[in-house]
Amino acid sequence: MSRKKRNSSDSLYRRLQRRALTVVCVLLLLVIVGLGGYAAGWFANRARIQGDADRYRAMYSPAPTAIVLLTLEPVKTPDTDAPPQEDAAPTPGPTDAPGPTDAPGPDSTERAVPLDEPIGTRGPQTQVYALPTAPPVQQAFSQLIQYNPDTVGYLDIPGFLSLPVTQRENDNEYYLTHNFDGEESREGCLFLDGVNRLTPEDDCLIVYGHNMKNGAMFGRLDSFAALNFMKMHPLARFDTIYENRLYVPFAAFTASMKPNDSHYFDVRQFVFDETRFELFTLKMQSKSALKLPVDVRYDDKLLLLVTCDYTNREGRFILALRKLRPDEDEQSIRALFAGM
Numbered sequence: 001m002s003r004k005k006r007n008s009s010d011s012l013y014r015r016l017q018r019r020a021l022t023v024v025c026v027l028l029l030l031v032i033v034g035l036g037g038y039a040a041g042w043f044a045n046r047a048r049i050q051g052d053a054d055r056y057r058a059m060y061s062p063a064p065t066a067i068v069l070l071t072l073e074p075v076k077t078p079d080t081d082a083p084p085q086e087d088a089a090p091t092p093g094p095t096d097a098p099g100p101t102d103a104p105g106p107d108s109t110e111r112a113v114p115l116d117e118p119i120g121t122r123g124p125q126t127q128v129y130a131l132p133t134a135p136p137v138q139q140a141f142s143q144l145i146q147y148n149p150d151t152v153g154y155l156d157i158p159g160f161l162s163l164p165v166t167q168r169e170n171d172n173e174y175y176l177t178h179n180f181d182g183e184e185s186r187e188g189c190l191f192l193d194g195v196n197r198l199t200p201e202d203d204c205l206i207v208y209g210h211n212m213k214n215g216a217m218f219g220r221l222d223s224f225a226a227l228n229f230m231k232m233h234p235l236a237r238f239d240t241i242y243e244n245r246l247y248v249p250f251a252a253f254t255a256s257m258k259p260n261d262s263h264y265f266d267v268r269q270f271v272f273d274e275t276r277f278e279l280f281t282l283k284m285q286s287k288s289a290l291k292l293p294v295d296v297r298y299d300d301k302l303l304l305l306v307t308c309d310y311t312n313r314e315g316r317f318i319l320a321l322r323k324l325r326p327d328e329d330e331q332s333i334r335a336l337f338a339g340m
Contacts (some may be wrong), residue, residue, distance in 0.1 A: 021210035049216045051186060056164050056180060059143040060154050062239055076237055134199040137241045145241070148180055152192050153240040155207060155305075160220065160233055167192040172208070187216045188197070195270060198240055202270040203277065204302040207238070211308040211317070222317045224252040225289040227340065234337035235330060236321055238303055245304045247321035248333050250296050251288035256312040263312050267304055274298045284320045293336050296322050 090324070100168055144151040144164050153165040166172050167188055175191040177184055193206040207219035223229040238249045255265035265287065281296040296302075301323040309315035325331070 013066075031171075051160075052179065052181070053163055056144065057162050059147060060164070061140045062156075062237075062244060098134040120327070135242045138239075141241045148182065150175075151241065152198060152206075153238060155190060156237045156239075157233055157235075161217075163190050163217070165190045165192055165238075167196065168194055170194045172175075176210070186210075187212050189227065190217060193268065195268070197270075199241060201301070203272050204270050204304060204306045205238070206268065206270075206278075206306060208306050217226065218305065218317075221305060221307045221319060222254075222309065222321050224249065225254075225317075227290060230290055230292070231337050231340055234333050235324075236303070236305075245301075246324045246330065248294050248324060249319055249321045250294040251284040251294050252282060252292075252318070253287035253320075254309045254312055254315055254317050255291055257314040258318055261313055267306060267316065267318055272298075280339075281320075284333075286319070288340075289318075293340060294322070300325070 003176055016105070046136040061294070087158060141154075143152060144154070148164070150166040150168055151164055152167040152259040154163070155165050156162045164180055166180065168191070171194045172191070175189040177186075177188055179185040179187060180189045186212050189214065190207055190209045198205075209221070210216070211221065212219035224233070230249065230252065234248060236249070238245055238247060251274050251325055255267065256263040257267075258264060265283065269276070272280060277298050281302075285292075285296070303321045303323070306316050324330075
């Protein structure tokens with residue numbers, strides 16, 4: 001090959017090299033700019049979510065937690081065996097109701113009336129049932145309810161999250177795509193299962209939240225599968241609009257929501273008899289990633305925190321907790337977990 005042709009070939013090769021290098025540099029710059037934009041958006045979105053959480057927290061002024069025993073006002077009932085008084089009012093008929101001036105006889109006794117138990121009346125064919133009524137809504141929730149009428153509770157796990165909880169009856173879709181402000185958003189909002197009842201309260205309450213990569217909502221819930229994280233967060237406070245409570249974890253596990261899957265587990269169970277309750281809680285404990293020093297018994301109230309898990313088909317990560325008992329306190333629970 002002549003020197004002239006060789007020089008021309010080298011020149012073309014160098015030009016191609018420069019063009020290839022230019023393309024690579026441009027692509028690399030675009031990648032850097034794209035990553036930078038994504039990172040900036042990620043932090044901006046995380047800051048916005050945290051700012052919203054701080055704003056909601058400022059709206060809530062919780063009262064101290066307390067073990068509340070449900071009691072009913074004593075109901076005075078007349079002694080049906082007592083002789084009638086001369087000035088006794090006429091006996092009401094089957095469809096009559098006592099007037100405002102009616103009063104029990106002097107031999108009446110006081111007793112607490114269980115729900116749905118007939119209350120004795122002076123009419124032999126009349127029965128009055130004590131029907132459950134919702135207790136008054138706590139004043140601490142007034143601002144949150146005014147801001148979002150779907151507010152039903154507030155979940156606080158120090159060092160993990162502090163957020164309001166909403167609920168729409170029979171609707172587990174809306175708050176997957178809407179935040180507490182009612183705006184469409186990817187992170188959604190924490191919400192109570194639409195089937196759950198607070199009055200009378202179900203045996204098991206279920207709160208859902210998205211597993212966000214930026215840690216928002218239940219984005220770090222699966223951290224409870226790690227021993228050190230569990231030891232650092234042994235208590236959760238879930239206040240409903242009617243009552244404040246502390247809960248302690250007894251299981252942390254993953255499961256599939258797809259029937260016939262080997263890891264399938266139906267967490268959406270709300271009311272139990274004793275046998276079903278025992279089977280339900282024992283199965284959760286057997287699936288738990290950690291063996292926790294917490295027992296569960298039939299009269300315990302349960303709380304499940306549920307988010308997505310990507311290790312199973314239609315997977316979920318579940319943190320199962322039970323309500324603290326009257327003979328337990330925060331200090332004793334922290335000491336119990338510290339010794340794990």
